[in-house]
Amino acid sequence: MKELVSIFIPTFNWSKILKNSLKSALNQDYSNLEIIVSDxxxxxxxxxxxxxFKEPNIFYSRNSRNIGLINNWQKALELCNGEYFxxxxxxxxxxxxxxxxxxNIHKYAEKKIAFSYGHINFFMKNKLKKxxxxxxxxxxxxxxxxxxxxxxxxxxxxxxxxxKTSEALS
Numbered sequence: 001m002k003e004l005v006s007i008f009i010p011t012f013n014w015s016k017i018l019k020n021s022l023k024s025a026l027n028q029d030y031s032n033l034e035i036i037v038s039d040x041x042x043x044x045x046x047x048x049x050x051x052x053f054k055e056p057n058i059f060y061s062r063n064s065r066n067i068g069l070i071n072n073w074q075k076a077l078e079l080c081n082g083e084y085f086x087x088x089x090x091x092x093x094x095x096x097x098x099x100x101x102x103x104n105i106h107k108y109a110e111k112k113i114a115f116s117y118g119h120i121n122f123f124m125k126n127k128l129k130k131x132x133x134x135x136x137x138x139x140x141x142x143x144x145x146x147x148x149x150x151x152x153x154x155x156x157x158x159x160x161x162x163x164k165t166s167e168a169l170s
Contacts (some may be wrong), residue, residue: 001032002030002031002032003032003082003083003084003103004032004033004034004081004082004083004084005030005032005033005034005082005083005084005085005086005099005103005162006033006034006035006036006079006080006081006082006084006085006086006165007025007033007034007035007036007085007086007088007094007099008035008036008037008038008076008077008079008080008085008086008087008088009021009022009025009035009036009037009038009076009087009088009089009090010038010040010069010072010073010076010087010089010090011037011038011039011040011042011046011090012039012040012041012042012066012069012072012090013042013043013044013046014042014044014046014090014091015042015044015045015046015048015049016044017090017091018037018046018049018050018090018091019049020093021088021089021090021091021092021093021094022035022037022049022050022053022058024088024092024093024094024095024096025088025094026053026055026058027096028094028096028097028098028099028100029096029097029099029100030097030099030100030103033057033082033099034057034059034080034081034082035055035057035058035059036059036061036076036079036080037050037058037059037060037061038061038063038072038073038075038076038079039060039061039062039063040063040066040067040068040069040072041062041063041064041065041066041067042062047060047062059079061075061076061079063075073087077165077168077169078169080165082165083164083165083166084103084106084162084163084164084165085162085163085165085168086098086099086102086158086159086161086162086163087158087159087161088158088159089158089159092157092159094159098118098160099162101118102116102117102118102161102162103116103162105162106162106164113164114163114164114167115161115162115163115164115167116161116162117156117157117160117161117162118160
């Protein structure tokens with residue numbers, strides 16, 4: 001059986017674009033997913049939007065008050081049941097094969113790894129900008145990752161990183 005992967009989406013008052021993030025999470029070619037939306041006390045129609053999705057693998061949690069960005073992310077992580085998780089920003093969109101690509105790295109790596117990451121594309125002022133620090137999803141040992149990150153050769157975004165949950169919670 002495939003490992004459960006949790007995609008958590010922390011959000012606050014972004015209902016206008018949150019729908020696209022949710023759709024991209026639901027449209028993954030990897031089937032064993034749970035999608036957790038952690039709403040940081042939004043005052044827009046975020047709850048109504050989430051409730052309009054009828055998929056049983058979407059779980060909605062709303063804070064009674066705004067607990068801040070970091071605490072909302074931590075709460076979302078604690079709600080994850082998956083062996084792996086990906087933190088999808090509410091204004092980001094996953095490519096349809098993002099999860100299957102990243103999880104295959106974990107499965108077929110020569111050694112145990114904590115996370116895998118891939119490239120992203122993003123829009124700024126309606127123009128596509130591509131960040132291509134790798135040609136494809138990859139992993140590396142932590143020392144090389146840290147060195148390359150400090151040198152500006154690695155730009156790893158949460159929305160493009162699949163992390164082993166036990167490593168993040170330890």
